[in-house]
Amino acid sequence: MGGITGNVTALRVTVTILVLLAFVPLLHSGYYENLGRGVLMFATLSFGWNILGGYTGYVSFGNVVFFGIGTYTSAALWQHWHQQSIPLAIVCAMVVAVVFAIVLGTPILRLRGHYFAIATLGIALATEEIVANIDWLGAGSGQAIRPLEAFSSYYVAMWIVCAASMLATYLITHSKLGYAFVAIRENEEAAAVLGVNATRYKVIAWAISAAMAAAAGAVFAGANGFIDPPTAFATDDNVFPIVMALLGGVGTVAGPLIGALILTAINETLWSHFPQIHTLFFGAVIVLVVLFLPRGLLWLLNVRGGWRGVVATFGAYRV
Amino acid sequence: MELFAQDLVNGILAGGIFAVVALGFSLVWGIMNIINLAHGAFIMMGAYTSYVLFSTWHLDPFLSIPLAFVVLYVFGYCIQRFVINYVVRAPLLTPFLLTFGLSLLIVNMALFVFHGDTKGITTQYSGSSFSIGPVTVAWTKLWTLVVALAITAVMQAFLTASRTGRAIRAMALDIDAAQLCGVRVSHLYAVVFGLGAGLAGAAGVLISLSYSLQPSMGDPFVITAFVCCVLGGLGTVQGALVGGLVYGVLEAFGSQYIGTGLQDAVALVVLLLVLIVRPRGILGKATA
Amino acid sequence: MSDGFLSIENVAMYFGGLRALDDVSFEVERGAVLGLIGPNGSGKTTLMNVVSGVLKPTYGNVRFGGKRIADVPTYAVCRLGIARTFQVVKPFANLSVRENVAVGAMYGRNGGSRSARASFDHAQELLEIVGLARVADRFASELTVPDRKRLEVAKALALDPEVLLLDEVMAGLNATEVDEALELLRTINRRGTTLIVVEHLMKAIVSISTAIVVLAEGKKIAEGAPAEVLASPRVIEAYLGARYVKRQRQREAGA
Numbered sequence: 001m002g003g004i005t006g007n008v009t010a011l012r013v014t015v016t017i018l019v020l021l022a023f024v025p026l027l028h029s030g031y032y033e034n035l036g037r038g039v040l041m042f043a044t045l046s047f048g049w050n051i052l053g054g055y056t057g058y059v060s061f062g063n064v065v066f067f068g069i070g071t072y073t074s075a076a077l078w079q080h081w082h083q084q085s086i087p088l089a090i091v092c093a094m095v096v097a098v099v100f101a102i103v104l105g106t107p108i109l110r111l112r113g114h115y116f117a118i119a120t121l122g123i124a125l126a127t128e129e130i131v132a133n134i135d136w137l138g139a140g141s142g143q144a145i146r147p148l149e150a151f152s153s154y155y156v157a158m159w160i161v162c163a164a165s166m167l168a169t170y171l172i173t174h175s176k177l178g179y180a181f182v183a184i185r186e187n188e189e190a191a192a193v194l195g196v197n198a199t200r201y202k203v204i205a206w207a208i209s210a211a212m213a214a215a216a217g218a219v220f221a222g223a224n225g226f227i228d229p230p231t232a233f234a235t236d237d238n239v240f241p242i243v244m245a246l247l248g249g250v251g252t253v254a255g256p257l258i259g260a261l262i263l264t265a266i267n268e269t270l271w272s273h274f275p276q277i278h279t280l281f282f283g284a285v286i287v288l289v290v291l292f293l294p295r296g297l298l299w300l301l302n303v304r305g306g307w308r309g310v311v312a313t314f315g316a317y318r319v
Numbered sequence: 320m321e322l323f324a325q326d327l328v329n330g331i332l333a334g335g336i337f338a339v340v341a342l343g344f345s346l347v348w349g350i351m352n353i354i355n356l357a358h359g360a361f362i363m364m365g366a367y368t369s370y371v372l373f374s375t376w377h378l379d380p381f382l383s384i385p386l387a388f389v390v391l392y393v394f395g396y397c398i399q400r401f402v403i404n405y406v407v408r409a410p411l412l413t414p415f416l417l418t419f420g421l422s423l424l425i426v427n428m429a430l431f432v433f434h435g436d437t438k439g440i441t442t443q444y445s446g447s448s449f450s451i452g453p454v455t456v457a458w459t460k461l462w463t464l465v466v467a468l469a470i471t472a473v474m475q476a477f478l479t480a481s482r483t484g485r486a487i488r489a490m491a492l493d494i495d496a497a498q499l500c501g502v503r504v505s506h507l508y509a510v511v512f513g514l515g516a517g518l519a520g521a522a523g524v525l526i527s528l529s530y531s532l533q534p535s536m537g538d539p540f541v542i543t544a545f546v547c548c549v550l551g552g553l554g555t556v557q558g559a560l561v562g563g564l565v566y567g568v569l570e571a572f573g574s575q576y577i578g579t580g581l582q583d584a585v586a587l588v589v590l591l592l593v594l595i596v597r598p599r600g601i602l603g604k605a606t607a
Numbered sequence: 608m609s610d611g612f613l614s615i616e617n618v619a620m621y622f623g624g625l626r627a628l629d630d631v632s633f634e635v636e637r638g639a640v641l642g643l644i645g646p647n648g649s650g651k652t653t654l655m656n657v658v659s660g661v662l663k664p665t666y667g668n669v670r671f672g673g674k675r676i677a678d679v680p681t682y683a684v685c686r687l688g689i690a691r692t693f694q695v696v697k698p699f700a701n702l703s704v705r706e707n708v709a710v711g712a713m714y715g716r717n718g719g720s721r722s723a724r725a726s727f728d729h730a731q732e733l734l735e736i737v738g739l740a741r742v743a744d745r746f747a748s749e750l751t752v753p754d755r756k757r758l759e760v761a762k763a764l765a766l767d768p769e770v771l772l773l774d775e776v777m778a779g780l781n782a783t784e785v786d787e788a789l790e791l792l793r794t795i796n797r798r799g800t801t802l803i804v805v806e807h808l809m810k811a812i813v814s815i816s817t818a819i820v821v822l823a824e825g826k827k828i829a830e831g832a833p834a835e836v837l838a839s840p841r842v843i844e845a846y847l848g849a850r851y852v853k854r855q856r857q858r859e860a861g862a
Contacts, residue, residue: 059412111594113411114354118545119594122587125542129583176713176723183710186699193659193693195685195714195766239419246416277431283423290417291405317409319494319508 007252010298011170014254017261018166022159025152037155037223039264040162041216045241046248046256047165048212053242054251055178056205057185058109062120063241065127066097066210068232070217072131073097075143075227080136084148086157089218097214098207105203128233142228145221154223161215162257168208170253181205182251239286247289249298258297321453326571332460334567335467336525340540341547341566342471342559343518349554350491350511351407356418358544359537360425361391361516365523366532367433373440380440380528381466387520395516400509407508422538429534438532445528463525468560470521474514475556487511491554542583546590552603561601611670612637612801613658613770618667620653620825627653628664629825635770640792640802642816642833644809646846649822651805652694655774658803659691660684671770685715690768692759694775698747704758705730705743711765730765737761737791753784760791770801777808789815813837821845 024036045067053059070093077083077092104123111119132140148154172178180201183191188198221227240263241256248259266285270278293299294317340362347355355361365387372378372386398421399407406413448457478484490497490507498504523537530536543566551562566589573585593600613635620628628650635641643651656662658669660676669676671687679687690711699707708730712721721729734740737757742750750758756776763771773792777785785808792815796802806812812819812833819836821829823845829836836842844852 053412059415061415107591107595114348115549115594117411117415118354118542119587119590122542122546122583122590125583126581126587129581133578133580174723176718176726179706179710179713179723182702183699183714186701187697190693190697190699191710192682193661193685193691194711194762195682195716195718196710197680197682239416242412243416246412250412277427280424280427280431283420283425283427286420286423287402287417290413290420291402294406294409294413317406317413318404319407319505 007254007298010249010252010254010258014257015166018163018257025155033152033155035264035268037158039260040155040158041220042237042240042244042264043257043260044158044162044165044212044216045237046244046260047162047169048209048216049241050245050250050252050256051169051172051181051212052202052205052209054245054255055172055181055185056202058202058205059113059117059242060120060206060209061117061238061242062122062124063209063213064233064235064238065120065124066101066213067217067220067237068124068127068131068229069093069097069100069210070214071221071224071227071232072137072143073214074218074221075145076137078145079138079143084146084222086148086153086219086222089222090157090161090215093214093218094211097210101207101210102203105206106199109199109202109206124233124238128229131232132229138228140229142226142231144226145224147222147225154219157219158216158223161212161219165212165215166253166257168212169256172208173253177201177204185251243286243289246296247293249296252296252298255296255298262297322575324452324454326575327568328454328456329460330568330571331564332456332464332567333571334564335464336522336563337543337547337567338560338563339467339470339518339522339525341544341551341563342474342556343515343522344541344544345548345553345555345559346511346518347515348548350487351508353403353407353414353418353512354545355512355515356415356541357422357425358418358515358519359539359541360422360429361395361519361537362523362526362540363429363532363534363537364394364425365391365520366527366536367429367523368520369524369527370438370440370532373442379442380524381462384466384521384524387524388517391520391523392513392517394513396509396513398516399512400505403512404505404508426534426538433534435534440527440532442528457529459528463528467522467525470518471556471560474518478556483507483510539582542586546586546593548600549590549593549598550600552600555602558600558602565601611635612672614668614670615654615658616668616670618654618657618664618669620650620657620662621665626825628657630667631822631825631827632667633820633827633830635801635803636818637769638796638799638801639817640796640804640815642812642819643803643805643822644807644812644819645822645828648824649845650825651822652774653825654822655691655772655803655805659689659772682714685711685766685768688716688767688769689772690715690763690766690770691772692756692763692774692776694778696755696759698750698755698758698762700746700748702747703744704739704747704750705734707747707758708733708761708765711762715766715768717767730761733761733764736764736794738787752779753787756780756788757791760795764795764800768800770803771795773802773804773806775805775807777806777811785811809837 021036024032045063049060049063073093073096074089077089108119131137180196183196184198184201192198244259244263245256247262248255270281274281344355344358347353368387368390369380369383372383373380403417406417444458448455478488486502487507490502490504494504547562547566548559550566552558569589570585577585611634615631615633618628618631631654645651657664660679660681663677671689674687676684705727709726712718712726712729734743737760739754739757739761742754747758777788780788789811792802816833819833820827821836821842828845829839829842840852
């Protein structure tokens with residue numbers, strides 16, 4: 001169909017990987033389950049970011065807010081209403097996050113480019129501070145959640161959340177909604193002249209993004225057993241999903257999951273071999289990815305002109 | 320009433336540092352259209368430079384300002400010329416993430432070399448202060464403000480009077496036209512970034528006089544710099560100065576009446592109010 | 608008050624002290640091709656912006672089908688039935704030509720009732736009308752300038768407009784391309800769309816317009832059938848200056 005749907009082979013491969021990931025609990029290994037659940041969680045966050053950042057062109061540096069909202073919803077459900085049910089936590093988290101997104105979105109989405117990016121970063125930092133001051137949410141010391149007996153149930157839940165996010169992304173790119181998003185990204189003024197109510201669709205994109213992040217957060221909270229402001233609003237959870245989307249391919253369906261897989265693999269290798277300076281190496285990885293894969297791996301597969309086309313792009317951004 | 324006056328004075332004194340922080344950030348943003356998320360890391364490097372010079376050779380921090388400036392200038396120049404330049408005109412996300420990655424690298428390098436424990440610089444004059452009526456003023460902070468103002472004056476003179484400064488301003492207006500007039504853009508881009516880093520380094524030294532040092536100390540200043548630039552108006556020295564001073568005062572009052580743990584929330588509210596009510600900032604020019 | 612098809616009523620547009628438009632009024636008849644001409648800076652594009660709802664007039668109204676355009680937000684103007692092309696053509700670069708047109712089909716006047724597939728079918732039809740069917744799957748960024756102009760027209764047509772505003776659509780085209788463009792406009796007009804054409808090329812305007820409105824310095828200085836408008840001394844004066852007209856008269860008197 002054209003520019004909005006990506007490479008079909010990559011998509012099939014990614015779906016296969018996703019299906020394979022569903023079988024990890026059968027390995028009966030806590031280590032692999034943790035690792036796999038991490039991949040699924042980051043992939044979900046990345047899918048969410050991708051909807052607003054990749055498809056609609058609004059680069060958010062504060063998506064972790066919704067992840068944090070998800071974790072705290074889950075925690076509050078246990079602390080105050082003694083609810084352990086994962087589906088309930090997910091649904092409540094999504095509802096709260098969507099409300100937040102709609103309320104915040106209407107003023108914030110009027111900003112563009114750098115202003116929007118930093119405003120979202122500011123929201124993430126500010127929310128962490130505010131939550132740390134709310135006693136009902138455990139303030140600075142955080143809240144505990146009693147994990148369910150069947151530990152693998154969190155893995156399954158995260159897998160479902162991740163698969164649902166990927167499916168949602170796929171459906172969006174094959175529907176009119178996806179075109180509204182992309183039109184806004186390409187030229188917001190021209191899109192308005194063509195009948196696209198930009199404000200409404202930006203808020204919708206943000207709300208979808210928020211729902212995905214919150215669902216991931218709700219599951220994470222239960223699996224982790226405990227959350228406090230630094231855990232809920234961790235910078236890693238904010239930035240990694242973006243780098244993953246960038247690595248895999250911004251604005252593609254398969255990109256976030258591929259990026260999550262590769263980056264988690266790199267992270268684990270670094271962590272086990274160089275525990276002291278693993279964050280340092282990670283910074284180096286980010287720098288390298290950004291310099292050499294400005295549009296992600298999947299773009300490399302699609303680029304016209306082969307290698308010359310790739311090299312030509314580097315020249316375009318220099319001074 | 321005394322409390323109000325004290326807060327006001329504290330705010331202005333802190334505002335001087337914010338102005339220098341904002342100035343470097345504003346230069347890079349205004350001229351190269353890059354939001355440098357590593358600005359905080361540069362500040363930290365300046366602070367640690369002053370610490371090293373102080374603890375090894377007992378060099379007074381005020382005297383290490385020019386040294387820190389030069390060191391960071393060279394560092395920034397090289398980073399722009401050999402790393403950032405490859406994506407300097409790419410869409411927003413790319414330089415954003417790149418400077419974020421660089422920040423991670425630099426901060427963690429510092430963590431590796433200096434370890435995470437808090438360090439401080441205590442000079443002979445560190446604790447001394449004087450009083451004007453009900454208001455107490457710490458000597459260190461007063462001199463910091465004076466130096467900060469001097470730095471902004473020097474930058475203003477450089478940008479308006481020197482040939483390089485004029486070339487930089489021309490480049491900011493229209494990079495292609497400037498190139499056609501013979502301006503060496505790749506060199507000047509690096510100069511601008513170097514200046515931004517140098518100013519951050521100088522700010523770092525000033526900060527080291529009054530605050531404790533940690534590898535992550537510079538990170539909060541990125542948001543501060545952003546808010547000050549938006550508040551005061553992007554692209555001018557006066558804008559950074561006004562933005563810094565006003566923000567310093569707002570933060571002082573914010574800490575007093577809302578609480579010290581909510582700095583970022585205050586910053587965000589200020590930012591959003593400015594962007595919604597007067598997006599160009601206090602001194603900014605309205606864009607056509 | 609007018610019960611007309613499209614009424615421009617006493618429209619004024621002031622930008623601070625600059626009067627870009629000053630008390631401009633005229634009627635557009637259904638099915639017409641209205642040529643809008645005038646020297647540079649006379650306010651033609653500003654008037655287009657007002658009629659298409661991009662700018663709200665300082666005074667006066669534009670009424671279409673009884674509704675005031677100024678009351679409607681930009682994205683809803685196409686639902687009223689008005690579409691326009693832009694002088695500086697910027698298509699959606701990373702989408703294919705067909706997708707570019709499909710967006711309008713999805714969100715324009717009849718978009719609500721169209722599915723994605725129906726939108727693509729409609730887009731394909733329009734591409735054939737404008738002559739872009741051969742490049743339907745190419746990225747819009749790869750098109751030549753005349754093709755980009757065709758794309759711009761197709762995108763506007765995808766909104767199923769009753770009135771199409773064309774802002775200097777023939778700028779930068781050579782003689783053959785101009786003739787092709789004129790043929791395309793005639794086809795669109797025959798299908799029932801009213802056109803308002805802003806153009807500098809006199810030959811093109813004369814050959815295609817059923818009526819002409821002339822602007823100079825923000826004011827309307829002539830209106831009517833092409834032949835009489837272009838012979839009007841006031842119009843000639845606006846384009847070529849008062850001294851030219853005076854010299855012409857002297858020459859004619861002397862001859």
